[in-house]
Structures are given as structure tokens and as C-alpha cells.
Amino acid sequence: MKDLDPKLVSFDACFHDGFAPQRNKEMWSPEVFHYLSKLSNDKTTYSTFSSSKIVTEGLKQNDFQAQKIKGFGNKRHMTKASRGKKRNRKNDTSKKDVAIIGAGIAGCTLAKKLIDKGHNVTIFEKNGDFDKGPSGFEALVVYPRLSAFNTPYSHFCLHSYLYSTKYYDALKTSHWNKTGVLLLDFNETTHKRFNDLLKARQDEKIFKKVSRDVASSMAGISVPNSGLYFKDAGWLNPKNFIKDLLNNSEINFILQEVKKITKTKVYIEDNEYSFDHICLCSSFESNKLIDLKGIRKKRGQITYLSKKLDIANLKIPICAEGYISPTSKDFLITGSTYSNSFSEKATLEDDLINIQKLKLITDRKVKVIGSDYGYRSTTQDHLPLVGKSKDIFINISHGSRGTTSAPISAQFICDLIDGSPPIFGKEMIKSLSPERFTE
Ligand SMILES: Cc1cc2nc3c(=O)[nH]c(=O)nc-3n(C[C@H](O)[C@H](O)[C@H](O)COP(=O)(O)OP(=O)(O)OC[C@H]3O[C@@H](n4cnc5c(N)ncnc54)[C@H](O)[C@@H]3O)c2cc1C
Structure with missing residues (x-):
């Protein structure tokens, strides 16, 4: 309760189940009643199986009106309470x-x-x-940038990923394609990062290691490396x-x-x-x-590839330095560039950067059929x-x-x-x- 901000949180109902006060003093301390009061609103109700004096006193000293009433089940008495007087803050x-x-x-x-x-x-x-x-854009890849380090960024990446995939599932939108996403292990840095992640999280609930052969069969195209597979990830047609x-x-x-x-x-x-x-x-x-x-503006370009050549069978997004993703249209998307340029048209130079990055994913021949760009706001x-x-x-x-x-x-x-x-x-x-x- 100490960690909750009363400006943001208030309890509507509180059931205090902390064993008997004599046995478990910390759960019935004045501090607990103090925070309970801070986090309550005018209509908060309170109940507990205990009818001990510590409880009624703790409540009374913190603006609650407490009553000893007939107990529930095999209890002779219990305590219930409500807010005694109006306070300014309201939920x-x-x-x-x-x-x-x-x-x-x-x-x-x-x-x-x-x-x-x-x-x-x-x-x-x-x-x-x-x-x-x-x-x-026609497709944006939904996957997390996880690390084994205990940082706010890695926490946010994990929680936002778990939340977003469940959110799109629950909406049952046809624009969400939960295909799974493959992250290729393509250099020393990814190798170390993936190993750290695999050590930190061994339950395979979020990702699992896949061999090059398994990765290729999942992806529908032959890939050069093993990687991590995120089963709940996918791609969204945001448009x-x-x-x-x-x-x-x-x-x-x-x-x-x-x-x-x-x-x-x-x-x-x-x-x-x-x-x-x-x-x-x-x-x-x-x-x-x-x-x-603290806001920065970063330009990015994506490149559209014909679906007719060897990579036509791509089934899921694959990420390495860049990424390639299926779309619901007759083309694939590969990307993306990341620069300080403000060019207001798609450039050949950026398409070439995307194709170069794609070489870490596939050496197959590709045909560029278009491109698009946009600006990210970053920090x-x-x-x-x-x-x-x-x-x-x-x-x-x-x-x-x-x-x-x-x-x-x-x-x-x-x-x-x-x-x-x-x-x-x-x-x-x-x-x-x-x-x-x-x-
Ligand atoms: C090349 C590229 C590739 C990307 N790939 C991925 C990916 O694979 N996966 C992923 O998750 N993300 C990806 N992103 C990032 C993703 O696209 C952005 O994070 C996301 O689109 C941001 O959404 P937004 O609503 O914050 O901003 P925006 O989509 O930019 O929307 C902001 C809106 O505000 C409007 N606006 C601004 N000022 C005003 C005003 N004064 N009055 C009225 N309207 C106003 C603008 O017109 C705009 O429509 C990519 C981005 C780029 C550029």
C-alpha cells in the first residue's frame, strides 16, 4: 500500500484477511490502517473476520466508523466499517x-x-x-525488445508486449495477425543477448530458442541462423x-x-x-x-517487395538488423531506415539500405516495387x-x-x-x- 499513490488510486471496498492480530501483528499495525485511510474515498467500505480491539481502534483513529457485528460462518463476531465523514478527495x-x-x-x-x-x-x-x-503502413511488426537487465525499459517492453498481444486478441480484429515472430541470432551481440535472455527466462512461455531448420520451416523461407521465436507476436495492419x-x-x-x-x-x-x-x-x-x-524526430523508410519471387512463401515477420513482414496485399514489406533526414519523398538510397539489411535474413533475389516513409517520435x-x-x-x-x-x-x-x-x-x-x- 505504501507504494500506491493516493492521487491515483482509491479503494472502493477492503477485505482485511490477515490471520488473527495476535499472530500476525504486521498486518494490523497502525501503519496499515494509516495507509488504508489514505487510499480510501468517501464511500469505501471495510470488513474483516477479526473483532479484536486493535482493529476497531485502528479504524476509528483513521476516520472510519467501525461496528462489531454478528460473525460469518463459524465466527461469533466480525468487524465492518465505513467512512465516518465526508472528505474532499473523491473518486x-x-x-x-x-x-x-x-x-x-x-x-x-x-x-x-x-x-x-x-x-x-x-x-x-x-x-x-x-x-x-x-x-x-500496411504492416507493423508487434514484438518486444527484451533484455535480461532489470531496467525500466525492459520492464516496459515486456509488459507492453504482453498487454498488446492480449489486447489485439480480445478485440478479435481481422487486422491482427498472430503469426509469431522470429528474431535471428545474426552476430555476437545478438548471441550474447539471446543467451542472457534464455538463462533469465527458461519457461518458454514468452519465447523459445529455435534451430535454423525449425526457424526456416516456421518462416516459410530458408534463413541463415537460429533464433528466438515469440509465439504470441505477429503483425498488425494499422491502417x-x-x-x-x-x-x-x-x-x-x-x-x-x-x-x-x-x-x-x-x-x-x-x-x-x-x-x-x-x-x-x-x-x-x-x-x-x-x-x-526530450522529443526527437527520426525519419524511417520501408520498402515494398514483390511477392512473386523466392520469398513469396514468407509466413511470419523475421527480424535481424532490419525486418521483413507479410502484408495482406500482394507485396511484402522490408525495413526500416532510421535517420535524421527530413526528405519528403522516398529515396533510392534508403531502399538500398533496407535491401542491404535484408541480406542478414535472406540471400534470395528480391524485386523492389515501391516504398514509403514516416517520422517516429523518439526519446x-x-x-x-x-x-x-x-x-x-x-x-x-x-x-x-x-x-x-x-x-x-x-x-x-x-x-x-x-x-x-x-x-x-x-x-x-x-x-x-x-x-x-x-x-
Ligand atoms: C519506417 C517505420 C517503420 C516502423 N516499424 C514499426 C514496426 O514494425 N512496429 C511498430 O510497432 N512500430 C513501428 N514503427 C513505429 C510506429 O509507426 C509508431 O510508433 C506509431 O505509428 C506512432 O503512433 P502515434 O499515434 O504516436 O503517432 P502518429 O501515427 O504519427 O500519429 C500522430 C497524428 O497526430 C496528427 N497531428 C499532429 N499534430 C496535430 C495537430 N496540431 N492537430 C491535429 N492533428 C495533429 C498527425 O497528423 C498524425 O496523424 C515504425 C515507424 C516508421 C517510421
Whole structure:
């Protein structure tokens, strides 16, 4: 309880089951009742099998009205309690009007969460071709960048991956392809990283080592190395996924660029709208609306390959230095570049970089039939900016892993807006804070 932030969490009902107070003193200490009180709201109810004086006193000293009542089952007495007096803080779960700026995967997954919770949602999107941005590619690979080290980044990667794959499964969307993903062991660094991972996690629940032959048969094409296979991973068609989210729900969609925001107002060209809350999901462009530190803009290009040659049988995404993925169209995607360039057209140079990276996956002949590019918003520590800054909710900088990190981030913002217990603990909330790069 010590680790929970009372600004973010409050209990509705508490059942205290800590054996008898005489036998298990720590569970009935004044400290426990103190934190219980801090984490309660006006309507919190409390019950326990114990009717000991320690319990009633602990409750009374912390703003509860306690009653000894007839016991349950073979207990003669038990204690129940409720809040004795009104306090200022309330657990606000009422319906809110929320504005979301940006209709990429971050904005649309958040909109869906909020609508499902009964809130009113308006999305502002400035770009009529918004499904042509990075959230509008034909395929993005959903897999985690795990490491055996105990860092906030590796925790976030693991949790967001587990959350996102279950999230897409639960939506039963046809745009989610849970094919499994293969990570090739192609150099000394991957060899060491994979070995550390295999030592740290031997249960094969998340990934398992596969030989080159097994990897080739899973992939549908011959690969040069052994690797790690993530069975619950896959690829998403974000373009159609987003279109479905926008078409099928009660989201109010406004195709306009947001020029200015305040805590509760959104300004477009010649109009202004009022909301209870505003959430920026506008990637690297969020800086035009609010001063946020630590955001970087990185260009990336993907290359489309004809499905007609030797690699036509590819069944699952394969990642090495770059990646190759199936799509639902008549081509495969390989990528991607990562640069500081701001070139506003796809370049031959970037296609060649992608083809060079692909050589670590297959030496088969490929035919380039097109390319596309987009911009990622990234940070120095590779974690997104998710939380609240200057009374505005922020959900941006999903870097190269938006399909994995957007669903859990949407859940967190939704928890904050709802006043529900947040999906992240205190440390993770700090690690994701949009203000962490501010001096
Ligand atoms: C080449 C490349 C390959 C990638 N490969 C993968 C991959 O395999 N797997 C993966 O998970 N991720 C991948 N990514 C990353 C992924 O695409 C991003 O993480 C994700 O798309 C980010 O989504 P978003 O909603 O945060 O931002 P975006 O999709 O950029 O959406 C932001 C939206 O906000 C709108 N906007 C901005 N300012 C305003 C304003 N003032 N008013 C109204 N609207 C505004 C923009 O028009 C835009 O539509 C890749 C990215 C690139 C570039």
C-alpha cells in the first residue's frame, strides 16, 4: 500500500484477511490502517473476520466508523466499517468530455478505451491522409525488445508486449495477425543477448530458442541462423485497424489542425471547443502545442517487395538488423531506415539500405516495387512520454514500437482520467513521466 499513490488510486471496498492480530501483528499495525485511510474515498467500505480491539481502534483513529457485528460462518463476531465523514478527495468516475489530438495508433487506441468506459471522445486530426503516416503502413511488426537487465525499459517492453498481444486478441480484429515472430541470432551481440535472455527466462512461455531448420520451416523461407521465436507476436495492419476503430465507434472526428490548447480548450482555425480533458497523441508535433522536453524526430523508410519471387512463401515477420513482414496485399514489406533526414519523398538510397539489411535474413533475389516513409517520435531512453504535464494528458513518442506500447499507454491515460487504480506502479509512472527530461 505504501507504494500506491493516493492521487491515483482509491479503494472502493477492503477485505482485511490477515490471520488473527495476535499472530500476525504486521498486518494490523497502525501503519496499515494509516495507509488504508489514505487510499480510501468517501464511500469505501471495510470488513474483516477479526473483532479484536486493535482493529476497531485502528479504524476509528483513521476516520472510519467501525461496528462489531454478528460473525460469518463459524465466527461469533466480525468487524465492518465505513467512512465516518465526508472528505474532499473523491473518486471521480463520471462521464467526461475528452479531446484527443492525433488519429494515429496512440490516439485511436485511447479513444476506444475511453468510449468503452462511457466517456465522450472527440478526435482532432489535421491530415486528411493521416492513414498514410507511420500508423498507416500496411504492416507493423508487434514484438518486444527484451533484455535480461532489470531496467525500466525492459520492464516496459515486456509488459507492453504482453498487454498488446492480449489486447489485439480480445478485440478479435481481422487486422491482427498472430503469426509469431522470429528474431535471428545474426552476430555476437545478438548471441550474447539471446543467451542472457534464455538463462533469465527458461519457461518458454514468452519465447523459445529455435534451430535454423525449425526457424526456416516456421518462416516459410530458408534463413541463415537460429533464433528466438515469440509465439504470441505477429503483425498488425494499422491502417485498417485505425479505420475500423474510427468507423465503428461513437468517436466524434474533426478533420482540422489544432492550433492552440489550454487546459480545457481546443482552438482550430476559426472555432474553439471546450472539454473536461485534453490528451495530446500528436507525436513529435506535440511540441507546437505544449513545451515538452526530450522529443526527437527520426525519419524511417520501408520498402515494398514483390511477392512473386523466392520469398513469396514468407509466413511470419523475421527480424535481424532490419525486418521483413507479410502484408495482406500482394507485396511484402522490408525495413526500416532510421535517420535524421527530413526528405519528403522516398529515396533510392534508403531502399538500398533496407535491401542491404535484408541480406542478414535472406540471400534470395528480391524485386523492389515501391516504398514509403514516416517520422517516429523518439526519446533518449526509448520510453514513450505518457502521463500528465501542465494539466494536459500526454501519450506520445512511441518510437519504433507504437503497436506494442500504444494499448497499455492508452489504458494508463484512461485510468488517470477515470480515477481508477493505474495499470502502472509508481516507478514505471516516474519512468514514463512526460516531464522527466525537464531540468
Ligand atoms: C519506417 C517505420 C517503420 C516502423 N516499424 C514499426 C514496426 O514494425 N512496429 C511498430 O510497432 N512500430 C513501428 N514503427 C513505429 C510506429 O509507426 C509508431 O510508433 C506509431 O505509428 C506512432 O503512433 P502515434 O499515434 O504516436 O503517432 P502518429 O501515427 O504519427 O500519429 C500522430 C497524428 O497526430 C496528427 N497531428 C499532429 N499534430 C496535430 C495537430 N496540431 N492537430 C491535429 N492533428 C495533429 C498527425 O497528423 C498524425 O496523424 C515504425 C515507424 C516508421 C517510421
